[in-house]
Amino acid sequence: MLWKHKTHQATESNTTHQEEAQVECEDVSLASMFGPFLKNYTNCLAHGQQITKMPYPINFYFPNSSLQHQATIQMSHVDLLMAANLQQTPILRFLCVVQYALSTCSLTKFPYKPIIGFKGETAHHHVSHSAEDQTHFLGEQISREPPTSCFYINNPARGVTHTGNIELCPKFNKTHVAVNMKGEQKTTLVDPYGRWREEYFMEIPDFAIRLLRMHTELTGGIAIACPANGLVCTLNFKDKPMFGGHKNVIVGKITMNNVDIATLEGMWDDIIRITDSAGTRDFFNRNTLVKNKLEQPAEVPVSAGHKVWEPLVKALTEKDYKTAQAVKDKLAVENEVRENNCHGPAFFRKEGEHWQIVNPSLCSNPVGGISSA
Secondary structure, eight states, X not given: OGGGGOBOOSSOOBOOOOOTTOOOOOHHHHHHHHHHHHHHHHHHOOTTOBOTTOOOOGGGEEEEEHHHHHHHHHHTTTHHHHTGGGOSSHHHHHHHHHHHHHHTOOOOOTTOEXXXXXXXXXXXXXXXXXXXXXXXXXXXXXXXXXXXXXXEEEETTTTEEEEEEEEEEEEEOSSEEEEEEEEEEEEEEEOTTSSOEEEEEEOOOEEEEETTTTEEEEEEEEEEEEGGGTEEEEEEEOOOOSSSSOSSEEEEEEEETTEEEEEEXXXXXXXXXXXXXXXXXXXXXXXXXXXOOXXXXXXXXXXXXXXXXXXXXXXXXXXXXHHHHHHHHHHHHHHXXXXXXXXXXXXXXXXXXXXXXXXXXGGTOTTTTGGGO
């Protein structure tokens, strides 16, 4: 499959895209507060060791769970994906999918990290484009160790679905933490008049946490492909040099039936320009993107993460770390009970090598159909 194409660089790579709710802190306080923790763990961790179970200071938790964070990433600019099926040519539809993939490139600022959710945690959101036109998101944490989540995005009115699963595999490598993002993503476009049905496969970039330079950045190479039309976009996230250079540099190319038709170059958190037979122009500009407002259904299962984590998110947002630690400890016990009562994913099933949603209608009606899942 196309995600096997994913390449990894032995060196380190780049970036940071902050969510609006992210807690800010100054470099001086970072060094004084995080330094002792960092020194302690770098002394006791072995090279290549998995670190998902490593304790973490409460004041450096991002006020959201990893699943809720993934929902924000996937849905903030989903309009780019929804526009794909309105295009009348394969290349224009493909470019919309590439723009959406670029919009999902996102990292929290070092050293913040999302809360690792519990097995069975769910996320339910939708974006309203109009009264009759809504894009729904359904996500589920199918494993806590290693952290693995599945998600399903659906807009029946547009004939667009987007599915994926992501597994985080962080390993300690002395000077940095390498986070391998295993998984797959697939977009399906179905023309309402039956003129096309296309599948697009996209990989997920890895990222590295630079302990000495105290920042995070995307790393390696990924591919986005539509086998039906012979279109492939390869993107490489460039490492920022130790001295000089720029963060978040990306270069890539688009081929059609193995023939180069365009090149891409720029910074994924800023502007990327495309060069093809028509010349050079802006292709992607993050500065002009407007984040969608994510809404929740009126009724959600008791496993819904935004309900479970609400008191912890409130304490973290208010920087009340004493309360946050107490709430986190209490939720750890409650979530262990939830996991013990969880006999498997409620919304997703593994079929062969791939995860599939049990029933697509659950995306817009999670409570009404959960008993039959």
